[in-house]
Amino acid sequence: MTTMKDIAKKAGVSITTVSAVIHKTRPVSEQITQRVLAVMKEYDYQPSTLASGLKKGYTNLIGLVITDIVHPFYTLLTRSIEDTANSYSHSIILCNSDENIEKERYYVQVLRQLQIAGIIVVPTYAYDYSHLEGLIKHNIPLVLIDRTAGKMPVDVVLSDNVQGGYKATEYLISLGHTRIGVVSFSDKIISGSERIQGYIEALKKYGLSIDKNLIRIAEGYSEEDGYNNALKLLKSKNKPTALFATSSLITLGTLMAIKDLGLSIPEDISLLGYDDVAWAKIGVPLTVIDQHNYQIGVVATKLLFKRKRGLASNNPKMIRISPKLIERASCKKLLGRENSR
């Protein structure tokens, strides 16, 4: 491996000068600069980030701990975080925790040992956040994304889920629906419970009664979870006229259930989904709540760098991104007769 020392020797200068040429930390004569540059090129010299990182105490690395890159919500989020980190000349280390607190702790530890410049985490549902508290205690910039971690004082960027649930429900109500079923994922995950809260708030606001049989909460958040719960809802005696699916995978499962039952959208059942995924337009164009997840990643990453540079205020921020409803064709306007029946 070619080192700075080698370059210095070949160029007949001191190692300090080579460093200065690379980082422009002090003036170097044009002649020497050219000579050093030429030697560096000749040997394809790459300065060691490990050595400089050791000396400086940190690296240009950002840790990203999400539950699973394959979940569409996190895929786009990851992309936006990588883009943004890159614009700050940092690279990201991708870690999938799989909602497993042990994996999450392990990754956080590995990242700390790498002396990363900061960490972005989607915290797994758990009662113990000591590993995250450790980051704060050791002054490692941390931003949570998509979920909070108990009452921990830390920066969080997440979608305004209550608003998402509210907007979805309000829209369906405006179309004349009164029996609106909810197919949701685990309410142990804050985004899940908040979306349902928004749903309930909207019903109350418009004077509709809350029927607990219409709210189906799954254990996990897989397509299968959505499928099973949608099926139960659609087979129930007092079947809803509209379904609100609270995540993309849940929406996918709901779509499958509707199909398997031979129902048509929106004739037999209206469907309002979550997240504006690529396939939302394949069949009946889906009306969805869009969380702006790319933007969530950008905001979170910028906040992380602000925190890192000591530019963020002392008390941590919670930033809520407003979701928007994208109206397409999967929800039907109900006539009076159907509505009141």
Place this chain on the structure above:
Amino acid sequence: MTTMKDIAKKAGVSITTVSAVIHKTRPVSEQITQRVLAVMKEYDYQPSTLASGLKKGYTNLIGLVITDIVHPFYTLLTRSIEDTANSYSHSIILCNSDENIEKERYYVQVLRQLQIAGIIVVPTYAYDYSHLEGLIKHNIPLVLIDRTAGKMPVDVVLSDNVQGGYKATEYLISLGHTRIGVVSFSDKIISGSERIQGYIEALKKYGLSIDKNLIRIAEGYSEEDGYNNALKLLKSKNKPTALFATSSLITLGTLMAIKDLGLSIPEDISLLGYDDVAWAKIGVPLTVIDQHNYQIGVVATKLLFKRKRGLASNNPKMIRISPKLIERASCKKLLGRENSR
């Protein structure tokens, strides 16, 4: 920051002993081991990967350079690479090159400076692979995935694309189709040209003529590219009875085109897609070629570690993973009459 020195002092032992306790590199008395462990815990000590990496000359980091994590093919691939790297106690640095050779070169350089243990790259189409050659020259383990890089002697793991195109076409022929349109992405990307090659080989094998008007190759590989080319094909005078879409995004675009034209699958047009994506079952269950991309990632990562450990043979390997056809309901058996017309 707590260092090994601090721990040594607090525990009243030498720094070497602390190191030995951590790595079990030499026997340490039970009593001292416990004392050191306790102090480490008390101070929440995390050994610096930077320092050990500097000393040892490498880190437990794998670089992954793909074009875009958002593309479904790369999403799953990335997941499998992370899983596999994790099983070797390595973390991955995710880089999106966006088919931009400059970004790719930049990332490769950043990764080299980090002294990563190895790199997995999906090389962008380009004539210049000097940055990859640099890796080889400097003995940095490198495995290409999904694409080759010119004639460069390097390990590559990719799908058997010719076989994929062949199987797809053969299947459609077996159903009685003779006019099979191909909606494909840029043939500058090897997987694209190979799938078309497989298509042509199958036609020849079964004595069917090759109509160049039935092969539409896009500039890129976006959904829109698929949409536009499928539209052209479906509007042409001598319209095909079946369409073979050569990637997931292209399939999505093709699906949109078929829908916008008001055609039904498989009654009006048969469709055979690529990649078994999550949404393949939403509408008419799609018959697709599955590349086993999770497996591709596993094989590539294992090969990388083999190479790193010097266990791989001197001459680089090209590993082809056989794709399989998943039969669902999007392709219709043609009756004699339609077939011969």
Place this chain on the structure above:
DNA sequence: ATGAAAGCGCTAACAA
């Protein structure tokens, strides 16, 4: 404008 040298935190060869 340039160089010498200390030291970042760790590993491993050498001593004892």
Place this chain on the structure above:
DNA sequence: TTGTTAGCGCTTTCAT
């Protein structure tokens, strides 16, 4: 079984 010490490649302070 345990300790001492020389670096790994770089940044940075202090000299010149």
